[in-house]
Amino acid sequence: MKAIDQTLALAWRSLVQVRRNPWELGDYSIQPILFLVLFLFVFGGAIAGSPENYLAFVLPGVIVMNMLFVTVYVGHGLNTDLTRGVFDRFRALPIPRWAPLAGRILADMVKQLLCIALLLVVGYLLGFRLETSWAHLLAMVALVLTFAVAFSWVMVLVGVIARDPEHVQLFGFTALFPITFVSSAFVPVDTMPTWLQGFVQANPVSLLADAARALMNADGPALEPALGSLAWALGIALVFAPLSVYMLNRRLARG
Amino acid sequence: MDNAIEVEGLVRDFGGTRAVDGxxxxxxxxxxxxxxxxxxxGKTTVVRTLATLLAPTAGTARVGGFDVVREAARVREIIGLTGQYASVDEKLTGRENLILxxxxxxxKRREARARADELLGDFDLREAAQRPAQTYSGGMRRRLDLSASLVGRPRILFLDEPSTGxxxxxxxxxxxxxxxxxxxGTTVLLTTQYLEEAxxxxxxxxxxxxxxVIAKGTAAELKARVGGRTLFLVVARPEQAAAASxxxxxxxxxxxxxxxxxISVPVSDPSLLPAVLRDLDAAGIEVAELGLRGASLDDVFLSLTGRSGASREEPGAGEDAA
Structure with a gap:
């Protein structure tokens, strides 16, 4: 019980921090809306004939992209704690070793949930209507959150390895841009050159976007891409969680 | 009397470098x-080992009777740590930091708030309590740092270069x-490069x-080791310094x-002063200034290591960058 209280206190702290970080706050509020509106009105006509026709296609894609971008803050926050000595203060307290990381990932879940809700509301205001059921929508949210938890470990690793918080942003986004845009998140795969399609179809971002789209629009099979992205999530977690913890311990042992 | 801290043969290596050597x-x-x-x-490495942040390569350390490796969790319950490296969350207010x-x-929530307010009062931070720590001055930050390590009323407190900066x-x-x-009644272990602070x-x-460890004792004992007093003299002509020496x-x-x-040298017999003056005068060495002063810890450090003490011009330069 005590460990849970401590994790909750650490999660609270990560959430309260956002108030005083206008950039981070913007990344959870203005940025997702901006991406949605930009993609919709700039590319909508070219890709789908009109913004109205593009909305149902692009909204799940933006939800997935935003989820990936938000995970960068897991690494950013961890790195800030490591470089500023806050992590050491926590380690000198009688709390479980995993609590600081668990608190951060838990806070990240709350941020993710708020971003998804915000995008759904803005999507609704722009004219999006759910073609499936609330249960399907919940399944979409659960799927995206599960992937987020797994992918957070990649960013934990970046946060452990990077010299300072600025480098976390740099590494994080540099890695995210190609896997986000070379995917089916924003455009149909069959419009891309054949040599690229293989990569796009295996890309977990494509699988996740396809699954989210199917769960919101009933426009294709949902189960297959959903299982595919869950397999990816499991694989990512199995590789990156132990690796991150190993590298974290190595960094801490350096003194 | 019980020992709050007991360290025996502590060794810590970083890669090929031995930071703490017995x-x-x-x-x-x-x-x-x-x-x-x-x-x-190796000061910071010793503190970090005692605070359970680093495992020793060899040797043992007990804090409050608990082994820092095998009973680390118990040690963490009774210690407070403030230092160059254990810091506060800059995005949180002073009060939020202490509540956390x-x-x-x-x-409990209420107890945590009450304890935070009590410490904010004790450390003159009440007015700044609702401001993010990143807006604090160096002195305020250090006070917040220190109060953060006192929330749990630790029996043993580690202060790593507390006055740096x-x-x-x-x-x-x-x-x-x-x-x-x-x-x-708190036991305190503090590290410092400032001799006057120790x-x-x-x-x-x-x-x-x-x-x-190259020396230990009270400040008075250490000063006595270098003879208690320092004779210093300034020659009028620099080229005569070597001869005077x-x-x-x-x-x-x-x-x-x-x-x-x-020219300075530790002396045990202050009555040497007039004799030195006569001798230099007889040798034709012009003396501009001559006197005695009590030995400072700087002199102690000099006599122990053959080097001058702390690099005071650059407080905050990375200690133990291993």
Whole structure:
């Protein structure tokens, strides 16, 4: 019980921090809306004939992209704690070793949930209507959150390895841009050159976007891409969680 | 009396470098131990080992009777750590920082708030309580840092270079608070490069150099080791400094330190002064200034290591960058 209280206190702290970080706050509020509106009105006509026709296609894609971008803050926050000595203060307290990381990932879940809700509301205001059921929508949210938890470990690793918080942003986004845009998140795969399609179809971002789209629009099979992205999530977690913890311990042992 | 801290044969390697090389320490409960040494002497590594942040390569350390490796969780319940490296969350307000620590120590919400307010009052931070820590001055930050490590009323407190980067007034203020804690029965281990800080606060001083203890004792004992007093003289003509140094060495029996025109040497017999003046006069060496001063810990450090003490021009330069 005590460990849970401590994790909750650490999660609270990560959430309260956002108030005083206008950039981070913007990344959870203005940025997702901006991406949605930009993609919709700039590319909508070219890709789908009109913004109205593009909305149902692009909204799940933006939800997935935003989820990936938000995970960068897991690494950013961890790195800030490591470089500023806050992590050491926590380690000198009688709390479980995993609590600081668990608190951060838990806070990240709350941020993710708020971003998804915000995008759904803005999507609704722009004219999006759910073609499936609330249960399907919940399944979409659960799927995206599960992937987020797994992918957070990649960013934990970046946060452990990077010299300072600025480098976390740099590494994080540099890695995210190609896997986000070379995917089916924003455009149909069959419009891309054949040599690229293989990569796009295996890309977990494509699988996740396809699954989210199917769960919101009933426009294709949902189960297959959903299982595919869950397999990816499991694989990512199995590789990156132990690796991150190993590298974290190595960094801490350096003194 | 029980020892609050007991360290035996502590060794810590980083890669191929030995940062701490066989350190023994004993700190009786309620005492203030000053760990004195230049950058890279191993002070921070010792503190981080005692605070359970680093495992020793060899040797043992017990804090409050608990082994820092096997009973690390118990150690964490009774210690507080403030230092260059244990810091506060800059995005949180002072009050939020203290509440967070209280919650992590298992206090209920209300208790954590009450304890935070109490500490904010004690440390003159009440007015700044609702401001993010990133807006605090150096002195305020250090006070918040210190109060964060006191939330759990630790029996044993580690202060790693607590006054680095503070202006003289903030430093005096911090010293006063350390004295209050000591009066309240807290055992304190503090590291410092400031010789006068160890002198002002510590019951016992341990001098660390290259990861080894090179001297220990009270400030008075350490000063007595260098003869209690220092004779210094300034020659009028720099080219005569070497000759003057030789003559002084012959009379005192110790090779003096020569720095430009200034020559200084520890002496045990103050009555040498007129004799030195007569001797130099007879040798045709012109003396511009001659006097005695009580030995400072700087002299102690010099006589122990053959080098000058702390690099005071650059406080905050990375210690133990291993």
């Amino acid at each position: 350190v023994d320490l004993r700190v009786p409960a309620g005492h203030v131990l000053g760990l004195l040494g230049p950058n890279g002497a 620590i209280g919650r992590l120590l298992g206090l 503070l202006d003289p007034r903030a430093r005096r203020d911090l010293w006063e608070r350390v004295r209050q804690l000591q009066a309240g 002198d002002a606060l510590a019951d016992t001083i341990v001098v660390l150099d290259h990861g080894r 030789d003559r002084v060495a012959g009379m005192v029996g110790t090779q003096p330190q020569v720095d430009g025109e200034t």
